[in-house]
Amino acid sequence: MMEGSEIEPGAANSLPTLTDIAQIPDATTSREEDTNRNAYPTTSRSVHGAVAGGDRSKRRGTAKRKPRPRTGSDNDVRRLRPFIASPFMPITTKSKNEVVEQPRKLKEPRSRSPTKYGALAHKRSDADQRRAELLPLQAAPEPSPDSLAVTPADPVQPRKRSDSESSHSSDASESSSSSDSSDSSYTRFSDLTRKQWATMGMLAIANLCSTVAFSCIAPFYPGEATDKGMNSTEIGIVFGVFELVMFVTAPLLGKYMTTIGSKRMFTVGLFMTGVTAILFGFLNLLPAGSLFFWASLVIRCLEALGDACFVTSSFAISAKCFPGRIATVVGLIETFAGLGYTAGPVIGAVLYEYGGFQMPFLVLGFLLILATVVSIFLVEDIEDEEAEDTKGMLGMLKMPVIWLMVFAVVICAISLSFFDPTLAAHLESFNLSTTMVGLMFLLCGGIYTLTAPLWGLIIDQWNCCYLLMFFGSSATVVSMLFVGPSPIFHMEKNLVVIGLSLSLFGVAAGALYIPTFQNCLNAVKKRGYEDNFQTYGCVSGVFQAAFAFGAFMGPTLGGFGVQQIGFAWTTSIIAVINVFFLVIMLIFFAIRWYKGDIEEESGSESCDSASERSQKA
Structure with a gap:
């Protein structure tokens, strides 16, 4: 390109080269000029440009370029600093006025707040912070100058953890895990030991055998007693005295459970029930008259005492061995108890038909004795600690929520036991066979047996005791109004409607009965009762006494009401x-809401712990 000629088209759009940006001599620079350039190793780029600018313009001398202004300021030096280091250009030194850029601090990632149960995340973070503050702080050793000198070629190795630090971190993890386990009393089925599984199995089998032995006499004993000269009143007394004895003895057994021992009370009660069942089978050898009546009454009372012993202790053992699954275990026990009540008359009738009067009692009695021997080895040994300062059962009965639960248990037991002497007569107008009548009984007892463990799981999962009780009582009202049906509806008796009402009542009875024991335990713990067997025994005693009282009143007053005003008006x-109970429960909640205490009587168990258990499950 000659002097004065124009720049070629497209050259203006071409990108400048590294040589043009740095404005250093090109490859044709003489050795002398290179020597002059190397004589200033620490000069700035502006000075170097001023020195080499004149020679460059003389050497090229072809294109008249507009000289680029150079002020020699530090900003210009930083602006002309190349992106890639070049060996052909000097490296500028840092000026005194140049601002040193600090490394940008990365923002700490925000902890994800859960989409649900926000209070739970805050609770966990506080617990973790407290555990971190409790851990001893170890001062890190000051780094030596040799450790700070790192050559660029050698990669920086991470610092190895010392043995003390590793042991300290392991202790911290162990302490955090132990604190987590201690904070929550939730018991998962996957964590149960073989001993706990055996204990749960023995509780279920014992309740099954005892209820079968209690209910198996229904199909054949009234006929045998009539042949021995007993009237209907005496037969009713023999049936009703069982629940009456349980009503009297259950609170006393619960109060002195720690003195007797829970496991000892369980095994002795189971053995007594088995022995009295065998003795009851030999009553047919006695002569007719008052001797048969009094012998039946005494043996029945002893059987009720044994049943009260092991049933009361079984509830206390369940509460102690499975603290996070109380409602589930109680539901399982009630499942087998309901199965015994339902299948007992059938088993008794079959054994009586093939072996006579003694066969049902001998079979069931020996099964109970065998269960006693097995329970000695399988039921978990539990230390029955006795509290030094306890408020006792009288203090427990001063709590309004306990009386509310007692009322719920009593009306549930009245509703369940009312059908035993009255339903068969109510179905006579349909001309059903004995098998069909038995199936109508099975609709109530069988569905109760199937749904009882479901209610227990729901309570342990979501802690909705009062809501289930409200549903159970409301459903009981509907079923009782339509099983008659009630005269206020002006409806005719319908077998399908009666069957649906009995099925609904089986569901409602479990929803009303299962939450009561859990509510009683939560209420007494919140009022300062200690978590020991004496508390469990008192609660279990009150619980069993309330059910026994309702089971005694149901057939007695129910039968009297049917005789006087009829089945429909009695239901x-x-x-x-049940409507009266619903009103009382609503008033109870209204008073608590007015006082600002609307939360459930959950003791140490809150909604946060319930949500945590649902996440763990």
């Missing part, structure tokens, strides 16, 4: 009693 009165 309507039972429905009104």
